[in-house]
Amino acid sequence: MSQRRDITLLFVTRFARMFAYGLVSIILVLYLARVGLDERTIGLLLSLTLVGDLIISLWMTTRADRIGRRKMLVVGAMLMALAGIVFVSTNFFPLLLIAAIVGVISPSGNEVGPFLPIEQAAISEEVHGSRRTHLFAWYNLIGSIATALGALLAGWSIHFSTHIGLSDLTAYRSVLLAYSAIGLLLIVGFTFVSRAVESTTTTTPGATLFLGLHRSRGIVFKMSALFALDAFAGGFVLQSFVAYWFTLRFDLDPGRLGTIFFFANLLSGFSGLVAARLADRFGLINTMVFTHIPSNILLILVPLMPTSGLAIAVLLVRFSISQMDVPTRQSFVAAVVAPDERAAAGGVTNVFRSCGTMFAPVLAGLLFASPKTFSLPFFVAGTLKIAYDLSLLAMFRQTEPADGSVVPSLLALEES
Numbered sequence: 441m442s443q444r445r446d447i448t449l450l451f452v453t454r455f456a457r458m459f460a461y462g463l464v465s466i467i468l469v470l471y472l473a474r475v476g477l478d479e480r481t482i483g484l485l486l487s488l489t490l491v492g493d494l495i496i497s498l499w500m501t502t503r504a505d506r507i508g509r510r511k512m513l514v515v516g517a518m519l520m521a522l523a524g525i526v527f528v529s530t531n532f533f534p535l536l537l538i539a540a541i542v543g544v545i546s547p548s549g550n551e552v553g554p555f556l557p558i559e560q561a562a563i564s565e566e567v568h569g570s571r572r573t574h575l576f577a578w579y580n581l582i583g584s585i586a587t588a589l590g591a592l593l594a595g596w597s598i599h600f601s602t603h604i605g606l607s608d609l610t611a612y613r614s615v616l617l618a619y620s621a622i623g624l625l626l627i628v629g630f631t632f633v634s635r636a637v638e639s640t641t642t643t644t645p646g647a648t649l650f651l652g653l654h655r656s657r658g659i660v661f662k663m664s665a666l667f668a669l670d671a672f673a674g675g676f677v678l679q680s681f682v683a684y685w686f687t688l689r690f691d692l693d694p695g696r697l698g699t700i701f702f703f704a705n706l707l708s709g710f711s712g713l714v715a716a717r718l719a720d721r722f723g724l725i726n727t728m729v730f731t732h733i734p735s736n737i738l739l740i741l742v743p744l745m746p747t748s749g750l751a752i753a754v755l756l757v758r759f760s761i762s763q764m765d766v767p768t769r770q771s772f773v774a775a776v777v778a779p780d781e782r783a784a785a786g787g788v789t790n791v792f793r794s795c796g797t798m799f800a801p802v803l804a805g806l807l808f809a810s811p812k813t814f815s816l817p818f819f820v821a822g823t824l825k826i827a828y829d830l831s832l833l834a835m836f837r838q839t840e841p842a843d844g845s846v847v848p849s850l851l852a853l854e855e856s
Contacts, residue, residue: 443566446633447575450559451582453513453629457555458583460520460622461546462590463615467598468527468547471612475531485533485540492541493552494794500554501787502652505639505780509558512783513630516554520544521623528616545619551583557786562637564774564782572774573719576767577712584709588702639780652784656777660785663773666832667789668796673824675800676817677739681808682755688814690748704756708763715764724772729833731764733826740822743815772836 472482496519504512523543526535539545544553560576567575594615601611653660679701686692686700719727738758745751770786777785807813807820 443636446566446637447563449629449633450563450637451579453555453626454559454579455582455586456622456626456629457520458551458586459590460619461550461552462587462592463594464524464546464619465587466591466594467612467615468545470608471527471616472536474609474612477531477533481533485536486547488537489540489545489547490552490794490798493544493546494791496542496544497552497554497557498651498787498791501557501790502784504554504558504783504787505561505652509562509637509639509783510630510633510635512554512558513633514627516544516558517623517626517630519623520553520626521620524616524620524623528613528620544623550587554787557790558783560770560774560786561639561782562633565637565639565779573724573767573771574713574716576770577716580712580763580767580770581709584705588705592702639782651788653781653788654778656781656785659776660773660781660788662835663776664789664792666828666835667769668792669831670825670828671793671796672800673821673828675797676804676807676821676824678797678801678804681801681804681817684808685743685814685817686748686751688808689743690751692748700752700755704759707756707760711760711762711764712767715766715768718764719768719771724768724775725833725836728765728768728772729829731761732829735762735764736822736825736829739825740819743818 469482469486472485477485496516500512500516519542523539523545526539526543527545530536546552560579563575563579564572597615598608598611601614602608683697683701686697692700715727715731718731722730735758738754739762742751742754742758745754773785773789774782804817807816
């Protein structure tokens with residue numbers, strides 16, 4: 441009974457949090473510009489927000505298995521509520537800077553902070569094997585739907601608020617207050633999660649810990665290096681970059697672009713459910729690789745399409761399979777490390793992915809700046825992602841995890 445309640449609570453908190461991220465992602469830059477910050481200052485603030493989120497996430501996730509997963513989730517929710525309150529209360533840059541670095545706020549609508557790796561480690565404590573992969577697929581789908589709904593609600597709320605006489609500044613602040621209120625609700629939700637989500641495996645006495653890892657350290661860093669390559673490639677085709685490319689190439693208006701990416705995100709979320717079924721039959725690694733390679737071929741084909749309709753169609757087909765590797769990857773990471781390292785492993789791999797993503801946009805921006813090279817990011821991203829897929833297959837094709845036996849087999853692989 442407690443297992444079902446815990447999983448339900450963690451799914452509810454995931455939906456609420458991603459809904460809040462979707463709300464803020466639409467208005468954050470507009471709000472900061474409205475309160476008087478210039479573009480360079482806003483860019484600096486958002487960059488430091490991402491850096492701060494990485495540092496906070498790494499510190500909390502690498503200690504959650506030992507200090508307590510529920511405690512860290514509550515602290516993360518507190519930081520989320522605090523960030524929203526500070527952002528809505530002042531335009532004094534030093535205070536905003538502190539809130540950006542220490543608090544938890546998402547300028548992109550993507551998952552930030554310590555929540556995802558800790559929640560997935562908690563779910564893995566109560567659910568094993570194939571069922572875990574299916575639950576992770578639903579977990580990601582719920583997040584995609586919540587983010588899309590949050591973004592839609594924020595946009596239409598601002599639109600209607602100005603039509604009934606409210607200033608845009610008041611509307612922006614209302615959204616930020618809603619973000620903080622959701623953070624407070626998350627605190628309540630996490631306090632009702634039971635002790636069953638905590639790690640049941642005690643770290644071996646005398647084990648040397650590094651970033652919360654001990655015997656699975658080598659495997660985690662191997663995976664992290666590969667995941668960083670995949671994320672680096674993805675940084676060339678961030679959603680905002682792809683939207684910008686469609687504007688340059690086909691002069692699409694923002695409304696049509698918003699509709700395209702709304703459906704693209706829904707398709708990517710639902711694809712995880714298919715991935716879980718494929719993993720049951722073909723295994724996690726095979727599902728990750730052999731769905732990811734076709735999606736990357738489609739990514740390369742997008743700029744080769746002669747019309748906007750064909751380019752959009754190829755992009756949507758690509759989105760329908762591009763995220764099939766996400767729940768399978770998350771399940772694989774949870775299965776190949778010791779139970780008392782799951783939160784740390786999730787945190788470390790996420791940080792590597794985030795670091796990989798951070799460097800690519802600078803290079804992509806240089807390519808987009810020239811009419812001769814503005815389509816190259818698609819080719820660079822697709823090629824690097826295929827290299828990642830083949831490397832993943834070569835390194836882990838003989839390792840299909842099965843709970844209870846996977847860690848010894850992987851450690852043997854590491855030693856060889």
